[in-house]
Amino acid sequence: MEHKQKNTFADEIKKATNISIARCYQCGKCSAGCPMAVEMDYPPSLILRMLQSNIKDEEVLKSKTIWLCLNCETCVSRCPQDVDLPTLMDFLRSVSLKLGKSNPKSKKIIAFHKSFLESIKNTGKLHEISLIASYKLKVFDLFQDVNNVPAMLKKGKLHVLPEKVKNMKSIKKIFSKTVDGKEKI
Amino acid sequence: MKIGFYPGCSLSGTAREYNESVVAIANAFQIELITISDWNCCGATAAHNINKILSLSLPARILALAEKDGLTEIVVPCAACYNRLASAKYHLEENEELKNEVTQTIELDYTGNVQIINVIQFIEKYILNKLEKKLEKTFLQKVACYYGCLLVRPNKVLSFDREEDPLLMDNVMKKLGADSIDWAFKTECCGAGFSVSQTETVARLSGKIIEDAVLRGAEAIIVACPMCHSNLDMRRKEINNYMNTKTDIPVIYITQAIGLAIGLSEKDLGIHRHFVPVNLKMETLTENKHIIENLVKTEE
Numbered sequence: 001m002e003h004k005q006k007n008t009f010a011d012e013i014k015k016a017t018n019i020s021i022a023r024c025y026q027c028g029k030c031s032a033g034c035p036m037a038v039e040m041d042y043p044p045s046l047i048l049r050m051l052q053s054n055i056k057d058e059e060v061l062k063s064k065t066i067w068l069c070l071n072c073e074t075c076v077s078r079c080p081q082d083v084d085l086p087t088l089m090d091f092l093r094s095v096s097l098k099l100g101k102s103n104p105k106s107k108k109i110i111a112f113h114k115s116f117l118e119s120i121k122n123t124g125k126l127h128e129i130s131l132i133a134s135y136k137l138k139v140f141d142l143f144q145d146v147n148n149v150p151a152m153l154k155k156g157k158l159h160v161l162p163e164k165v166k167n168m169k170s171i172k173k174i175f176s177k178t179v180d181g182k183e184k185i
Numbered sequence: 186m187k188i189g190f191y192p193g194c195s196l197s198g199t200a201r202e203y204n205e206s207v208v209a210i211a212n213a214f215q216i217e218l219i220t221i222s223d224w225n226c227c228g229a230t231a232a233h234n235i236n237k238i239l240s241l242s243l244p245a246r247i248l249a250l251a252e253k254d255g256l257t258e259i260v261v262p263c264a265a266c267y268n269r270l271a272s273a274k275y276h277l278e279e280n281e282e283l284k285n286e287v288t289q290t291i292e293l294d295y296t297g298n299v300q301i302i303n304v305i306q307f308i309e310k311y312i313l314n315k316l317e318k319k320l321e322k323t324f325l326q327k328v329a330c331y332y333g334c335l336l337v338r339p340n341k342v343l344s345f346d347r348e349e350d351p352l353l354m355d356n357v358m359k360k361l362g363a364d365s366i367d368w369a370f371k372t373e374c375c376g377a378g379f380s381v382s383q384t385e386t387v388a389r390l391s392g393k394i395i396e397d398a399v400l401r402g403a404e405a406i407i408v409a410c411p412m413c414h415s416n417l418d419m420r421r422k423e424i425n426n427y428m429n430t431k432t433d434i435p436v437i438y439i440t441q442a443i444g445l446a447i448g449l450s451e452k453d454l455g456i457h458r459h460f461v462p463v464n465l466k467m468e469t470l471t472e473n474k475h476i477i478e479n480l481v482k483t484e485e
Contacts, residue, residue: 035374035390071230072374073338077348090233090240097235112382116231120243124225126194135381145381148419155458157199166223170292174246177290178239 009057017091023081024048030075030085040065044075044085047092061096067106111138121175124165128158186311189256189299190218191247193266194226199419200263200411202455206440207262207304209453213319213444214312221251221259227269230378241283242290244273248301249293258300260307262440264410265377267303268335268343274301275342303336303345304409304440305353312443316360321448322467323362329403330354330365330439331394333413334374348372354439358407361446362468368401370394375416384420388427391416395424395432405465406436414438419460435463 010021024045031043041064042050050056060066069089076084096102102110115134119127136142152158165171196204211218224247233240248270251259261267277284278297288295302310332351340348349372355365373394376387395417398406408414417424417436425431436459444454445467456463 036386039386070334070374070377070379071233072334072377074334074372074374077338077340090237093234094236108382109379112378113231113234116229117235117239120226120228120232126198126226126229128198132381144384151460152199152419155460156201157458159198163197165225170246171225173292174239174242174290178242179236 008054010051010054013051013088013091017084017087019084019088019091021048021051021083024052024083025081027080029078029080030083033074033078035072035074036068036070040068044069048083048085058101060092061099061101062103064103064105066092066096067103067109108139108141111135114138117175117179119162121171123162124168124171125163127162129160130162186215187217187219188307188311189251189254189259190220191224191251191259191261191266191270192220193224193261193263194229195263195265195411195415199415202458203262203411203414203438203440205453205455206438206444207260209449210312210440210443210447213447213449214315216311218260219254219256221247221256222254223250227266229265229269233269238286238290240269241273241276241287244270245277245287245295246291246293248274248297248299249288249291249295251299252294252296256299258302260302260304262304262307262409263412264303264333264335265412267301271301271343274299305336305357306345308357308439308443309353313357313360316443316447319447320361320470322446322469324358324405324442324446325466325468326363326404327366327402328358328363328405328407329368329398329401330358330371330407331398331413331417332372333408333410334372334377335412336409337372354407354409357439358442361442363405363442365407366398366401366403368397368403370397375413377412377416380412380416380420384423385427387416387420388423391420392424392428392430395434396428396430399432399434403434405463406434407439407442408436409439421461433461435459435461435465437463437465 013019026045028045031037031045034044037043047060047065050060066089071086073086076086112135115131118134119131192204228240228243232243261270274297337346337348337351346353358365374390376390379386414436441454
């Protein structure tokens with residue numbers, strides 16, 4: 001009798017990132033050292049357990065956890081099984097975004113990342129004022145950090161006009177070949 | 186002596202004083218920094234959070250341009266840029282398929298032969314052995330050297346210092362006379378890129394770092410990352426509100442510390458650009474003092 005196994009999300013992860021979810025034996029070291037675990041809906045080791053069980057993939061993609069991970073790399077540095085959690089989180093975020101499953105409570109974090117990339121796409125470099133303006137429009141939080149602006153200008157920490165990469169064509173090309181039309185930056 | 190230089194976006198904006206102090210000490214030690222022509226942003230946290238190929242292509246373009254400029258070694262003072270550049274180099278070296286995809290994306294030749302060093306490695310390699318001769322003042326304080334995440338992790342990729350208890354910055358500060366303390370938050374995360382989108386998180390994480398440094402008697406925190414600096418310095422008001430404290434411990438860059446010790450002016454080092462005022466008393470070294478020290482040593 002032929003026994004066909006369904007392709008699981010864990011298989012997909014293995015193919016895209018070379019990370020074996022099955023290697024995790026739930027020691028919990030990642031969750032113990034994670035500076036963001038207290039704010040997460042599922043601590044990192046539980047995310048791995050959910051992916052192992054293969055019935056909670058949807059919850060993982062909809063979790064706040066994947067967006068709260070700061071990629072500080074503490075977990076992978078201490079993991080006895082060398083499970084690269086930060087790279088896994090990067091992958092989960094991109095899938096969550098592509099499938100439109102990102103957690104509404106993570107809206108601000110995602111808006112910040114997108115505004116950041118927008119700035120790079122427009123000038124090749126980060127321009128803080130454009131970044132903050134675009135971010136504020138995305139989250140409708142017009143007054144946050146306004147107090148800091150005069151002091152920052154006075155200390156010479158903000159450029160009013162952006163510095164631009166000369167060969168902007170090369171930057172636009174990088175964006176059109178990677179994110180444009182997919183994640184819509 | 187010449188070396189390639191990737192300043193990155195922070196150093197030309199919010200961390201202007203880091204750039205000023207890197208350039209000032211390079212000049213003082215006759216090191217010429219050659220900026221990579223037409224450099225772009227490394228993509229920082231945002232790029233790898235959203236798209237893998239984008240997050241590798243942006244650093245790869247920078248490294249390809251450095252190759253084109255004929256640079257064989259580049260110093261990257263921003264810890265975040267250093268991490269992104271080194272990670273891209275590592276992953277492209279590991280995976281031929283990925284390297285092809287990225288080189289096709291950037292449409293530039295990329296061989297991966299540029300050596301990437303962070304600011305501590307730069308100091309170790311080109312400044313440390315000449316430091317003593319130039320020393321004019323020494324620090325009298327207890328200081329907490331704060332490395333953060335991106336300078337030291339992951340060790341597999343960066344191969345820099347000890348992952349859990351790095352010491353290289355402490356060694357530099359000891360050479361400047363400071364008493365670098367042993368503390369628990371050397372490599373804890375400051376909240377990094379959440380400064381705007383989740384300021385409370387930054388207040389909590391950076392607050393714990395400052396609290397531990399103060400509790401152990403540190404009088405200054407020494408950093409080598411513009412994100413760590415802006416979170417610990419520019420966000421101090423938010424931190425103090427969150428922690429219900431009134432800490433005023435200053436946060437300075439390692440390059441500023443060296444600059445002060447070799448007698449450069451505070452203005453040239455951008456000390457006035459910090460939000461938390463920096464008033465660190467230093468002892469001026471005189472020839473007499475050297476003679477007295479030597480006398481004491483021989484008597485002992």
